[in-house]
Amino acid sequence: MSLPLRVLGLLRRHGWNATSFQILEPGFRYWFDGDDACIGYVDTGRAWVVAGAPIAPPERFPDLARAFVAHARQAGKRVVFFATESRFRDAVDWRALRIGEQPTWSPEEWTATLEGSRSLREQLRRARAKGVRIRRLAPDELAPGHPTRARLDSMIARWLASRPMAPMGFLVQVDPYTIPDERHAFVAEIGDRLIGFLGVIPIYARGGWFFEDFLGDPDAPNGTVESLIDAGMRAAAADRIAYV
Numbered sequence: 001m002s003l004p005l006r007v008l009g010l011l012r013r014h015g016w017n018a019t020s021f022q023i024l025e026p027g028f029r030y031w032f033d034g035d036d037a038c039i040g041y042v043d044t045g046r047a048w049v050v051a052g053a054p055i056a057p058p059e060r061f062p063d064l065a066r067a068f069v070a071h072a073r074q075a076g077k078r079v080v081f082f083a084t085e086s087r088f089r090d091a092v093d094w095r096a097l098r099i100g101e102q103p104t105w106s107p108e109e110w111t112a113t114l115e116g117s118r119s120l121r122e123q124l125r126r127a128r129a130k131g132v133r134i135r136r137l138a139p140d141e142l143a144p145g146h147p148t149r150a151r152l153d154s155m156i157a158r159w160l161a162s163r164p165m166a167p168m169g170f171l172v173q174v175d176p177y178t179i180p181d182e183r184h185a186f187v188a189e190i191g192d193r194l195i196g197f198l199g200v201i202p203i204y205a206r207g208g209w210f211f212e213d214f215l216g217d218p219d220a221p222n223g224t225v226e227s228l229i230d231a232g233m234r235a236a237a238a239d240r241i242a243y244v
Helices: 003-014 020-024 058-074 086-092 107-115 118-129 147-161 224-238
Strands: 029-032 038-043 047-051 078-082 133-136 184-190 193-203 208-216
Touching: 003 020, 003 029, 003 038, 020 047, 020 193, 058 078, 058 086, 107 118, 107 224, 118 224, 133 224, 147 193, 147 208, 184 224, 193 224, 208 224
Parallel strands: 047 078
Antiparallel strands: 029 038, 038 047, 133 184, 184 193, 193 208
């Protein structure tokens, strides 16, 4: 079994953190403990930065965390667990720093949300008036050589060029192509011009979706990103996804 497929199998069983699927994306290394535990991390030179909690049964968190720290110390590295959630913090009782909140939505309540938000409805109307149309991509459209992939690559490059920032590795990288059969993707178009993208990854253990990438072309009309969110939420409701 290839390394990504081994990690994917563990994610399907234990992938609880909203960002857990991201450890399959480029740049990650993996540390395994038996057949039911994996830690995905990035080597920054002086430290190993772990992306979220271990991919494992939660009762194993304390032992796995201690074992991984011991392994890192043997290699002369410090360890940081980044983007964890409360159940990992409570399990290990280590010093923790909250750096942000994670908003969640119920897809089944999306229609009511729209009905209660005049400003959101107006943004959707503006986008429609400008000819913006949203469609869900088939996985093969993300494959190398496909015309949609080429248009998406071009738009991603324009989007990144409009947002210069220091390199932050897996924190902000845009790579919507790893294991496309497990992803969901939506594009905004005007005619044959691709002007927006929503990339979605699964949260297996909670029956959820994580809206990972919201990308709008610098010239996209107002309401483009809102239209992508609307399409994603409606698709999640149709697929009976528990939360986003």
